Amino acid sequence: MTNRPDAPSAETLAASPGGAPAGTPDGAAERRSWLRDHSELGVCVLLLALGVLVLTDVLTMDVDIAQRGPVGPRTVPLVVGAGLLAVAVLLAVDVLRGGRGEAESGEDVDLSEPADWRTVLLLAGVFLATAVLIEPLGFPVAGALLFWGAAFALGSRHHDRDPLIAAVLSFLTYAVFDKLLGVPLPGGPLMGVL
Numbered sequence: 125m126t127n128r129p130d131a132p133s134a135e136t137l138a139a140s141p142g143g144a145p146a147g148t149p150d151g152a153a154e155r156r157s158w159l160r161d162h163s164e165l166g167v168c169v170l171l172l173a174l175g176v177l178v179l180t181d182v183l184t185m186d187v188d189i190a191q192r193g194p195v196g197p198r199t200v201p202l203v204v205g206a207g208l209l210a211v212a213v214l215l216a217v218d219v220l221r222g223g224r225g226e227a228e229s230g231e232d233v234d235l236s237e238p239a240d241w242r243t244v245l246l247l248a249g250v251f252l253a254t255a256v257l258i259e260p261l262g263f264p265v266a267g268a269l270l271f272w273g274a275a276f277a278l279g280s281r282h283h284d285r286d287p288l289i290a291a292v293l294s295f296l297t298y299a300v301f302d303k304l305l306g307v308p309l310p311g312g313p314l315m316g317v318l
Contacts, residue, residue: 262312
């Protein structure tokens with residue numbers, strides 16, 4: 125029998141109860157190994173906590189004023205909270221049965237490249253400008269600036285087509301939310317026209 129350099133010697137195994145290497149508590153190494161092998165349980169705990177938070181908020185929400193029909197402001201958060209709890213339980217069962225998440229093999233992000241801070245700062249500026257301009261200009265104009273600015277920040281340089289597409293998207297979004305869904309969005313100077 126040959127001695128492997130990574131295998132504990134007979135003296136080391138004999139020096140500790142249960143065959144664990146000397147110098148480590150009996151179950152501490154096994155617990156660390158088990159936690160490392162089941163690290164996805166942390167995601168389960170996070171989803172469970174988030175689901176409980178959402179459901180607690182929904183069940184303590186005062187909705188008498190906002191209720192307009194059978195589907196009220198509690199419906200979607202209740203479904204989301206219940207879904208979070210269900211996913212947390214199903215994921216925990218899968219992890220405890222030996223399921224493991226697999227690493228992405230076809231990831232197209234090169235982690236050795238530095239972050240593109242110019243794009244990040246441009247997008248942040250576009251979002252902040254939209255937040256500031258939405259009240260005075262209204263959603264149709266501010267939304268068009270948001271869509272066009274985001275396209276520009278992400279690299280599109282079609283100066284003739286991008287503003288037109290941004291304006292159409294903004295007006296469609298305004299119409300769907302304001303007219304169809306009944307979610308009032310600021311119209312700004314175009315309020316009388318729209």
